[in-house]
Amino acid sequence: MVAEAIIRTIDLNCWFGALTVLKDINLEIYKNEIFGIIGPANSGKTTFLRALNRLNYLNISYQQTGEIFLGEQNIRTLSDNILRKKIGIIFALPQVLPVSIYNNVAYGPKVHGFTGKDTLSQIVETALKKAYLWEEVKDRLSEPAARLSGGQQQRLCIARTLAVEPQVILYDEPCSGLDPISTAKVEDTMQQLKENYTQILVTNNTKQAGRVSERCGFFLMGELVEIGQTPVLFTKPRDKRTDDYISGRFG
Numbered sequence: 001m002v003a004e005a006i007i008r009t010i011d012l013n014c015w016f017g018a019l020t021v022l023k024d025i026n027l028e029i030y031k032n033e034i035f036g037i038i039g040p041a042n043s044g045k046t047t048f049l050r051a052l053n054r055l056n057y058l059n060i061s062y063q064q065t066g067e068i069f070l071g072e073q074n075i076r077t078l079s080d081n082i083l084r085k086k087i088g089i090i091f092a093l094p095q096v097l098p099v100s101i102y103n104n105v106a107y108g109p110k111v112h113g114f115t116g117k118d119t120l121s122q123i124v125e126t127a128l129k130k131a132y133l134w135e136e137v138k139d140r141l142s143e144p145a146a147r148l149s150g151g152q153q154q155r156l157c158i159a160r161t162l163a164v165e166p167q168v169i170l171y172d173e174p175c176s177g178l179d180p181i182s183t184a185k186v187e188d189t190m191q192q193l194k195e196n197y198t199q200i201l202v203t204n205n206t207k208q209a210g211r212v213s214e215r216c217g218f219f220l221m222g223e224l225v226e227i228g229q230t231p232v233l234f235t236k237p238r239d240k241r242t243d244d245y246i247s248g249r250f251g
């Protein structure tokens, strides 16, 4: 069976001012896989992720060439609003809104036009269940989200993203501020979401990429050095630079 690509970048090049940050990135990410992106600091991992939902353009020195497809659609044809609904992002530090747990999740659907109280409550409950947070928060939905633990806040951010029914979820080092137990819960959540979503995980933690991702790409100084099935990339990399990184010789 041929895997179906849901994200496809063609000759993607990115710059911040005069600095070339990504060079000729050609990458296909398949539907419902967890794709890991690993590489040392400044290799362009975050920039790649943010190129997918056009967040880099918030910086006026940013320029980009090449094409990005979501399914059959060139993302140029999608408005920022629609693109970011279809491709959600989870950042390193949980970015909860300074409102209640309930309203954090209801925010996106409201922006996208859902208004009925019953409909919204249903969406909030479903999203919290999918993010494996419902049991922990169902009796305190009106409390400020800031009262949750870091790991719960991160799963709340996942629920908030899920509430607008994305196709793809991007994670930029989502566990870097979390303890091992919270990290395990976020990783479990990712595994459970596999059935219905495509997920791209940027991580500095090669062990995490090994645990969670099915395929992995190694970025180095703006170049996509190697892509492979995660167990193969980790044990029999083709490129010496990948081998050096994986075996901890740099990065």
Ligand SMILES: Nc1ncnc2c1ncn2[C@@H]1O[C@H](COP(=O)(O)OP(=O)(O)OP(=O)(O)O)[C@@H](O)[C@H]1O
Binding pocket: 016, 019, 021, 039, 040, 041, 042, 043, 044, 045, 046, 047, 048, 059, 204
């Ligand atoms: N807003 C920005 N303005 C100017 N340069 C930037 C900006 N964001 C990133 N860069 C530069 O782009 C390069 C790649 O950065 P990026 O954040 O994509 O790397 P990364 O692989 O995610 O690194 P890390 O592992 O530290 O998060 C770096 O040299 C960085 O300094």
Ligand SMILES: [Mg+2]
Binding pocket: 045, 046, 047, 172
């Ligand atoms: Mg980064």
